[in-house]
Amino acid sequence: MNNIASMPASPPAEAARLPARHYLNEAHTLRSWFLTTDHKRIALLFLASITVFFLIAGVAALLMRLELLTPEGDLVQAETYNRLFTLHGVLMVWFFLIPSIPTVLGNFAIPMMLGARDLAFPRLNLISWYLFVGGGTLTLYSLIKGGVDTGWTFYTPYSTLYSNSAVLSTVAGVFVSGFSSILTGLNFIVTIHTLRARGLTWFRLPLFIWSMYATSLILVLATPVLAITLLLLAMERFFGFGFFDPRLGGDPLLFQHLFWFYSHPAVYIMILPGMGVVSELVAAFSRRRVFGYKVVAFSSLAIAVYGFLVWGHHMFVAGQSPYAGLVFSALSYLVAIPSAIKVFNWTATLYKGDISLDTPMLYALGFIGLFTIGGLTGLFLAALGLDVHLTDTYFVVAHFHFIMVGGMVMGYLGGIHYWWPKISGRLYTEWMGRFSAITAFVGFNLTFLPQFLAGYLGMPRRYWAYAPEYQVLNVMSTLGASILGVAYAFPLIYLTWSFWKGQVAGPNPWEATGLEWRTPSPPPTHNFETPPRVTGEAYERSHAARGEA
Amino acid sequence: MKDMLSPWQALWELLRWAKRPFAALFPPVLSEHADGVDSFYMFLVGMSTFFSLLIAGLIVFFAVRYARGRKADRTRPPESNLVLEIVWSTVPLVLSVVIFFWGARLYLRLFTEPLGGYGEVVYVVGKQWMWKVQHPQGPMEIGALHAPMGIPIRLVMTSQDVIHDFSIPALRIKRDVVPGRYTSLWFQATRTGEFPIYCSEYCGTLHSQMLGKLVIQSPAAYAAWLAQGAAAGTAIQAGERLFTSLGCGGCHGAEGGAIRAPQLAGIFGRPVPLQSDGFATADEAYLRESILFPGRKVVAGYAPVMPTFAGQINEEQMVELIAYLRSLRLP
Numbered sequence: 005m006n007n008i009a010s011m012p013a014s015p016p017a018e019a020a021r022l023p024a025r026h027y028l029n030e031a032h033t034l035r036s037w038f039l040t041t042d043h044k045r046i047a048l049l050f051l052a053s054i055t056v057f058f059l060i061a062g063v064a065a066l067l068m069r070l071e072l073l074t075p076e077g078d079l080v081q082a083e084t085y086n087r088l089f090t091l092h093g094v095l096m097v098w099f100f101l102i103p104s105i106p107t108v109l110g111n112f113a114i115p116m117m118l119g120a121r122d123l124a125f126p127r128l129n130l131i132s133w134y135l136f137v138g139g140g141t142l143t144l145y146s147l148i149k150g151g152v153d154t155g156w157t158f159y160t161p162y163s164t165l166y167s168n169s170a171v172l173s174t175v176a177g178v179f180v181s182g183f184s185s186i187l188t189g190l191n192f193i194v195t196i197h198t199l200r201a202r203g204l205t206w207f208r209l210p211l212f213i214w215s216m217y218a219t220s221l222i223l224v225l226a227t228p229v230l231a232i233t234l235l236l237l238a239m240e241r242f243f244g245f246g247f248f249d250p251r252l253g254g255d256p257l258l259f260q261h262l263f264w265f266y267s268h269p270a271v272y273i274m275i276l277p278g279m280g281v282v283s284e285l286v287a288a289f290s291r292r293r294v295f296g297y298k299v300v301a302f303s304s305l306a307i308a309v310y311g312f313l314v315w316g317h318h319m320f321v322a323g324q325s326p327y328a329g330l331v332f333s334a335l336s337y338l339v340a341i342p343s344a345i346k347v348f349n350w351t352a353t354l355y356k357g358d359i360s361l362d363t364p365m366l367y368a369l370g371f372i373g374l375f376t377i378g379g380l381t382g383l384f385l386a387a388l389g390l391d392v393h394l395t396d397t398y399f400v401v402a403h404f405h406f407i408m409v410g411g412m413v414m415g416y417l418g419g420i421h422y423w424w425p426k427i428s429g430r431l432y433t434e435w436m437g438r439f440s441a442i443t444a445f446v447g448f449n450l451t452f453l454p455q456f457l458a459g460y461l462g463m464p465r466r467y468w469a470y471a472p473e474y475q476v477l478n479v480m481s482t483l484g485a486s487i488l489g490v491a492y493a494f495p496l497i498y499l500t501w502s503f504w505k506g507q508v509a510g511p512n513p514w515e516a517t518g519l520e521w522r523t524p525s526p527p528p529t530h531n532f533e534t535p536p537r538v539t540g541e542a543y544e545r546s547h548a549a550r551g552e553a
Numbered sequence: 554m555k556d557m558l559s560p561w562q563a564l565w566e567l568l569r570w571a572k573r574p575f576a577a578l579f580p581p582v583l584s585e586h587a588d589g590v591d592s593f594y595m596f597l598v599g600m601s602t603f604f605s606l607l608i609a610g611l612i613v614f615f616a617v618r619y620a621r622g623r624k625a626d627r628t629r630p631p632e633s634n635l636v637l638e639i640v641w642s643t644v645p646l647v648l649s650v651v652i653f654f655w656g657a658r659l660y661l662r663l664f665t666e667p668l669g670g671y672g673e674v675v676y677v678v679g680k681q682w683m684w685k686v687q688h689p690q691g692p693m694e695i696g697a698l699h700a701p702m703g704i705p706i707r708l709v710m711t712s713q714d715v716i717h718d719f720s721i722p723a724l725r726i727k728r729d730v731v732p733g734r735y736t737s738l739w740f741q742a743t744r745t746g747e748f749p750i751y752c753s754e755y756c757g758t759l760h761s762q763m764l765g766k767l768v769i770q771s772p773a774a775y776a777a778w779l780a781q782g783a784a785a786g787t788a789i790q791a792g793e794r795l796f797t798s799l800g801c802g803g804c805h806g807a808e809g810g811a812i813r814a815p816q817l818a819g820i821f822g823r824p825v826p827l828q829s830d831g832f833a834t835a836d837e838a839y840l841r842e843s844i845l846f847p848g849r850k851v852v853a854g855y856a857p858v859m860p861t862f863a864g865q866i867n868e869e870q871m872v873e874l875i876a877y878l879r880s881l882r883l884p
């Protein structure tokens with residue numbers, strides 16, 4: 005095996021060349037991309053598709069923020085505004101956040117981190133991408149048909165009987181993409197069970213793998229409930245079967261129960277992978293083992309399990325009984341504890357570390373800070389009496405953006421920057437990376453901190469026009485969102501540029517420990533020349549220093 | 554007892570004091586409940602600020618102290634530390650328990666009838682995109698809710714179409730308004746003035762225009778307002794007219810028609826014996842169900858012959874009928 009200890013941080017001149025053959029130059033035909041079963045190429049297919057969805061959803065967000073610059077509804081019509089926030093939510097949740105880390109970084113890194121040649125079911129993996137793109141196309145088709153105005157939550161009976169918009173095709177799109185999630189989850193679970201390298205026991209797995217495992221469990225167990233719920237919704241809308249509309253003898257709260265039974269766990273689909281990435285980054289850039297490895301690993305599983313028990317905390321004012329409210333509130337605090345433990349463990353990992361603040365690490369530290377605020381404000385919302393005031397206001401909007409954007413998107417970008425040298429074989433310009441990480445952090449806080457305040461002041465969410473007293477806070481938000489827009493657009497440019505023109509990275513530019521760093525960058529199609537063997541614990545550097553394989 | 558409470562009172566005063574410089578970041582405080590919610594919020598803000606700064610401080614400190622290339626003691630970094638881990642699991646646990654009970658207490662209060670009962674019940678019907686408020690003894694108003702200061706008011710709410718949410722930030726309360734069922738809220742305002750009402754559950758195109766204002770008046774001013782509005786007809790009178798025009802009286806009339814039907818005077822709040830064993834309490838939901846789906850809960854000792862009125866009565870008329878039935882006292 006490669007002796008990584010003797011590999012200098014900046015590669016010497018003769019190493020500054022890409023390997024002669026790797027997965028990117030193996031073949032150049034369209035067919036070799038669109039019919040590929042190589043997990044690395046599929047990861048890039050996903051990367052391209054979710055980037056497109058992210059851009060569309062981001063533009064929708066920017067238009068909303070511009071509308072909210074003034075209290076009056078003046079830039080767009082109310083109808084348009086409602087379609088914008090629905091589009092933003094649907095695309096961001098199902099076509100960016102849920103697939104982001106699993107299908108791009110998971111697809112790319114899991115097999116290599118396990119020392120495998122590919123996922124367990126490479127063809128299924130490709131099917132998963134086609135399903136995803138199919139679902140996405142259906143959803144975009146609804147956009148062309150005029151858009152949807154139900155909000156990403158599709159609450160009944162509005163969505164079934166009252167909405168005059170392309171609900172069916174949107175729901176169909178989400179439904180189809182759900183199968184992509186299920187297949188990806190299954191593929192990961194089987195892969196992690198069966199394709200670990202020799203010597204790679206469960207407790208030697210990198211924490212990213214643990215978090216992807218927990219995420220996959222949720223994907224497989226929760227997504228079918230979403231599929232059924234959406235099917236019922238479509239049947240009521242299309243055939244008039246009464247499931248949710250009281251006039252047809254249905255119960256509108258039933259929809260909410262079903263929807264949140266999926267969507268609350270889905271929140272963890274949108275944060276656990278980010279936590280996994282952050283564990284990798286903190287270990288790599290402090291050059292030491294993650295503090296309390298087992299606790300961090302098990303807290304991922306605990307979060308996945310508890311995540312199924314708390315859906316009712318979205319319905320404290322919806323008309324469920326106060327006793328149900330008590331139970332769901334109490335259970336929600338159970339989730340808080342493993343999350344808090346993770347934050348403390350990451351922080352403790354820095355102690356006596358050998359810390360360098362490279363771009364990925366800046367994103368990771370940003371994640372920890374923003375996730376901490378997101379998690380703490382979750383305590384506000386799980387507190388029954390306070391939630392009554394806060395729910396359905398901007399406080400909630402701010403809270404979940406802290407988790408999903410401050411957390412997951414930071415984690416995703418951190419991961420992209422971390423594995424980019426492996427993916428592309430090249431380095432991006434470091435100062436540009438740092439600049440965008442810091443800009444994202446600043447822009448993010450400026451966007452969403454004021455929204456907590458607007459929410460406590462009572463500003464309801466999904467408002468196209470609002471009372472003038474909220475304007476100052478909204479102007480700050482819009483300003484922040486513009487900065488955030490720049491922070492997200494910039495990496496798109498310099499990463500794309502570096503893909504062809506960047507300085508050659510060498511196999512392990514960060515001197516990180518995972519198996520994926522023990523193969524050339526970009527890796528050969530089959531990842532490893534010889535199947536690696538593992539003799540040490542995860543993140544163990546003395547092991548790496550010994551140069552063993 | 555008084556002495557035992559004093560640490561809490563001290564905490565309360567501290568939280569109120571801490572809030573003072575930030576008054577602009579709070580909605581007006583219109584009830585004791587609102588004040589309690591604010592104190593709780595201040596507590597959580599304080600706690601969150603503390604932990605956020607702690608984490609941020611540690612991160613910055615470590616990042617500087619252990620910066621690569623800087624000399625520092627890095628020998629044998631700990632891989633775990635049982636005591637530390639127990640502490641940082643227990644602290645969130647204990648805090649969570651405190652927050653849970655505190656939040657639950659504030660919440661349950663919203664579901665508990667105040668001592669002495671409600672001073673008045675007001676019906677609210679939401680429909681795209683307006684609020685209709687019916688005072689049983691007074692006028693129907695659109696987009697406004699008049700209420701007296703110092704008296705507990707109960708709102709019984711339903712929707713004609715989709716889910717809405719009746720939200721009053723000044724009172725720190727809101728509740729979804731759901732078609733096909735009644736939800737309720739109560740409050741007791743501590744001062745007069747006008748305060749915004751929002752629809753807080755997305756309900757379609759003009760969701761953001763589904764606004765209203767809460768007008769709190771002194772009891773005397775309110776009584777005058779009510780009497781003045783009543784001149785143009787009250788909800789009870791409208792309900793009585795409906796009762797006649799829909800032919801309810803033909804069966805339920807005092808004289809008793811050809812068909813034997815239960816007397817409705819004094820029905821509200823009474824336990825009703827059911828054919829299918831057991832009792833039902835004759836509240837708003839029961840009355841609504843009896844009128845729309847008479848077959849579901851048949852009164853013991855009567856034949857299930859009452860026709861359904863589903864499709865003939867909208868939700869506003871339904872609350873008028875209920876207001877009327879409620880006003881019927883036993884002679």
Ligand SMILES: [Cu+2]
Pocket residue numbers: 679682716717718752753754755756760763
């Ligand atoms: Cu509404």
Ligand SMILES: [Cu+2]
Pocket residue numbers: 717718752753754755756757759760761763
């Ligand atoms: Cu609304």
